[in-house]
Amino acid sequence: MRSFSRRPTIVQKFVLIVILFGSLTSCSNPRDEFPMAEKITQEIEQHGDVRIDEYFWMNDRDDPRVVDWLEKQNRWTEKVMAPMQRLKSSLIEEMKSRIPAEDVSAPYRDGDYWYYHRYVKGGEYPIYCRKHKSLDAAEEVLLDVNALAGDEPYFAVRNFEVSPDHKLAAYAVDTQGRRFYTIYFLDLENGKLLPDRIENVTSNFEWANDSETIVYVRQDSESLRAYQVLMHRLGKSDDELIYQEDDETFYAWVEKSLSSKMLFLVSGSTLSTEVQFIPADTPAAEPQLFLKRGGEHEYYVADGGDRFFVLSNDNATNFRLFEVGYANTARDQWQELVPHRDNVLLENADVFRDYIVLSTLNQGVVQLEVIDRASGDTHLMNFDDQVFTAYTYGNVNFASKWLRYAYESMATPDSTYEYNMETRERRLIKEESAGPDFERRDYETIALQVPARDGALIPVSMVYRKGIKLDGSNPLLQYGYGSYGVTIDPAFDSDRITLLDRGFIFAIAHVRGSSKLGREWYYAGRQLQKKNTFNDFIDVSRYLIDKGYTSPQHLYAQGGSAGGLLMGAVVNMAPELYNGIAAGVPFVDVVTTMLDDSIPLTTGEYDEWGDPRIPEFYDYMLSYSPYDNVGRHAYPNMLVTTGLHDSQVQYWEPAKWVAKINDFRTNDKLLLLKTDMQAGHSGKTGRYQSLEDTALYYSFYLWLEDIRE
Known part of the structure; x- marks a missing residue:
């Protein structure tokens, strides 16, 4: 990594595209045909409280009954969805x-090379390329990841990194x-693979400056917690353990500074970090x-x-x-450069030789602040849209005066710019295409402030095609x-655009638990205040209904992973507000999962949800x-998806949840479970393969709206 961020890499943003499958109103969905799961009573006792879990047996991935039931659910979903195949294909x-x-x-x-990746017609995956000194040079x-992938149903290449001497590349x-x-x-000189292989590790690694050594991270084979930092020298079989993180609530990762001088070994939990450093030479x-x-001290270091x-x-x-000298990094040696601001969250800092660029959220609005290291002068980069995002990325030259960043809004395609931090000149490098028929002037984006039941104001970002009526x-x-x-x-x-052009409004509810309004906004939606997250989402739904943006007959909700927990809570608390809900890889069996520290990632989650071994947290989470x-x-129409190989939310959570909802629901609305038997937490790979997931997901909403084309 070439910048540092306050967020641990284990919680990097990801917007789930894995949510899939549609449904229909004109198709029968008799409950007596729903594939029923076997019930086996399992008592789970904690703090004198006994819970009965009749589907606990689904936790055994090796039990043939588990795969058999998941496959039955897939066949059922396919049968119910058959009438919408034509719509899905057209989408x-x-x-x-x-x-x-x-x-x-x-x-x-x-260095002397221009690097880029490209896609070819029909290709699912990128082709990594370079040109020597000039973009007019031979490629x-x-x-070619397409050639590597072959017919693999799932194939992910991560962290393609060229060595400092530009002679080698490593990839995961x-x-x-x-x-x-x-x-x-x-x-890279002959196109052949070296015999070196490092197996069963994370995709997080960095080159040392000798171009012969990488520092990488290994995870525990059962818990999947990244905990060991090792060093591999090319041609050597014995890798050296540099650091092991023994605290089961912490994860380890490595970063390389933009200056290329330092390798940082970071240990992080949700609310605490610790940094070690090694000269990259x-x-x-x-x-x-x-x-x-x-304590709860989070700190991140840049060189x-x-x-x-x-x-x-x-x-x-x-x-x-802060800044501090190399010789002594003790806390009392730190000198403050940018003070705390109540309404401005300092999210990230890119440190160049002559400048520092701060990425901030000022009352929920993205700002990029440029600081001249010599003079201390600061200026803001200007942006035009009301609802947008901007972020730095792809900066590899420590001495450069040009900052590379991306800019996009809900109606403006992702664009790559370069900004001269000295002259303030701005130049567009590339704007992503949204198709030949897209015109951004046809769409409107707005920001709302929705009052919550306790008086807080919830930010909402919204986009729709112009001309809607609030009826x-x-x-x-x-x-x-x-x-x-x-x-x-x-x-x-x-x-x-597929939804917007068919009359849909799309809204993001920036509920508590996010950092949209600063870290206090986050703290107000975790652990013993987690219900604020659910209440906020429901309050936004009611507001949108009351103001005429939609109605319960036309309102849909979506969330994945921890957002799937949000969906699960909301559908229990206010099922009458929604016509349909999609929950992708949802974290829904909260107490049982958090009581089992053998399940991947559990121990690192105590800071977020609480530790149910403590009665107060147990009662609240329950x-x-x-x-x-x-x-x-x-219950409203529901679409639930999971991946058999999910490493973050185990497949059995959504599977058990769907089985139990079927036992309790009082109506015959659609209840669909789709398990991807090849994929994990992030769904399908490939730029076209993922469209199948998206099309099926959109079909769920469009068919419920009686939109057939």
């Missing part, structure tokens, strides 16, 4: 038409979706501790070439920026996440856990 072709058959990324210069194809491959990678090494050196972890810069929440809820007749898709402090940016999605609170409700 796929429509969304394909917005993707350029041949496309090239914005190139960047690193060198470095790696996962063919199952469970995020166990094999790292390969490629000789001497990777065998003993790691040096920057500052010992303590400035002659000193360190530190992003820290020490006595600063929304973080502040309650509009179909509206409301999206939410609300966990880990992750903010869902109001970004562009060309696939979403009061909202979607699986434990399934009741005698008239």
Whole structure:
């Protein structure tokens, strides 16, 4: 990584595209044909409380009855969905038409080479390329992922990284979706793979400056917690353990500074971090501790070439920026550069030789602040839209005065710009295509402030095609996440045009549990305040109905992973508000999962949800856990998806949840479970393969709206 962020990599933003499958109103859905699951009573006792879980047996991945039932559910879903196959196919072709058959990324210069990736007609995956010194030079194809993937149903290449001397490349491959990678090494001068292989590790690694050594991270084979940092020298069989993180609530990862001088070894939990560093020129050196972890202190370090810069929440809820010399990094040596601001969340800092760029949220609005390191002068970069996002990326030259960043809004395609931090000149490098028929002036984006039941104001980002009427007749898709402090940016999605052009409104509810309004907004939606997340989402739904944007007959809700927990809670608390709900890879069996520290990622989640081994947390979590609170409700139409190889939310959570809802529901609305038997948490790979998931998901809403084309 070439910048540092306050967010641990284990909680990186991801907007789930895995949610799939549609439904229909004109098709019969008799409950007596729904594939019933066997019931086996399992008592789970904690704090003297006994819970009965009749579907606990589904936790055994090796039990043939589990796969048999999941496959029965898939066949049932396919049968119910058969009438909408024509619609689904047309949606796929429509969304394909917005993707350029041949496309090239914005190139960047690193040393004597221009690097980029491109797509070819019909190709699912990128082809990594470079040109020597000039973009007019002959192209060198470095790696064709299409050729590597072959007929694999799931194929993910991550972290394609060229060595500092530009002679080698390393990349990580996962063919199952469970995020166990094999790292390969490629000789760029002859195109052949080196014999070195590093198997069953994460995709997180960095090159040392000798171009012969990488530092990488291994995860536990059962819990999947990334906990070991190792060093591999090419041609050597014995890798050296550099650091092991023994605290089961912490994860380990590695970063390389933009200056290329330092390798950072980071240990992080939800609310605490600890950093060690190694000079990238001497990777065998003993790691040096920057500052010992303590309490809920989050800090992140960048190298400035002659000193360190530190992003820290020490006595600063929304973080502040410090500098400190190389010789002594003790806390009392830190000098404040940017103070804490109550309404401004300092999210990230990119440190260049002459400038620092701060990424902030000012009362929910993205700002990029440029600081001249010599003079201390600061200026803001100007943006035009009301609802947008901007973020730095792809910066590889420490000495550059040009900042590369991306800009997009809910009605403006993703665009890559370069900004001269000295002259303030701005130049467009590339704008992504949204298809030949797209005109941004046809769409409107707005920001709302919705009053919550306790008086808080909930930000909502919204986009729709111009000309809507506030008469309650509009179909509206409301999206939410609300966990880990992750903010869902109001970004562009060309696939979403498919809904907007058919009259849908799309709204993001920035509920508590996100950091949209700063870290206090996050703290107000975690642990013993988690119900604020659910209440906020429901309050936004009621507001949108009351103001005529939509009605319960036309309102849909979507969320995935922790956002799937949001869906599960909402559908128990206010099922009458929605015509349909889609929950992708949903975290719904909260108490049972958090009581089992053998389940992947559980121990690292205590800071977010609480530890149910403590009675206070147990009682609170039990009061909202979607699986434990399934009741005698008239549930709306529901689409639930999962992946058999999901490493983050195990397949059995949504499977058990659907089985239990079927037992308790009081109506015959659609209840569909789709399990991808090849994929994991993030769904299908490939730029076209993923469209099938998206088309099926959109079909769920369109068919319920009686939209057939």
